[in-house]
Amino acid sequence: MTSMPAAERLGSHIKRAEQALNATKTAVLKPAGLTVAQYGALLHLSANAGISAAALARLCGVTPPTMNTVLKNLQDRGYIERTPHEWHRNVLETRLTDEGRAVMADADVRAVGVERALAAEFTEEEREALIGLLGRCVDLLEKERP
Template sequence: MTAGERLGLDIKRAEQALMAAKSAALKDDGLTVAQYAALLALSDSPGISGAALARACLVTPQAMAAVLKHLEERGLIARSAHPYHQKMLETRLTEAGTETLHRADERAVRIERRIADALTPGERDTLRDLLARCVTAIRTD
């Protein structure tokens, strides 16, 4: 199988370009891509647990714990014990976190906008469909 036939390389290249662009865009706000993703998920689900947040961001709970530690140190999130589940920690955006997220999201959306504008609506649907079928194929043993 030649390198040219391996679609994995094309997927990886696209993802790397995306990460590089987002990293650069978020740097001014002092956020990493992982931190931005966590803040974005938190704004959608206030009070979510660390484990659930990890699932939403497709990483392990341990990886998310490290991200949350940094965000808490910077005062962008606040964690408090769940009223009933003593083991659970509820996480919420602080005011500073909400503001930082809005600023960061503006920059991040510009990149998504560039992608969306480069494709027609039909092409966007096609790309999404093809990628979804790739994921299914990859996960099929």
């Protein structure tokens, strides 16, 4: 017997919600030819042209080696270009290509549909409360991290 039943563990409920969201986004992004990780990278690149792989990894919540794999796949498909920084030659700046912008636009319509359906399940007050509660979770867990 464990000291806390699984049904009472908030982390389990948060993880289930995250898994359901990722599975749904995986399904809707498949026709666009992107994984959730690739979509996340393109999404952040669309708002942060020239960002480094390390900074992009932080935004996407993945490790730098994982992001490098994602970026290599996107570059091989012609969706991004990576060029040396003007002053810091060891830093590669990453930008969307025209083809990458087109794929991103298609994928974004699909992903936003999932987000809108999810948001529609809640009233405005409930959405604000959920966002606030999840923010409190993040704040506590980041403070408690060793």
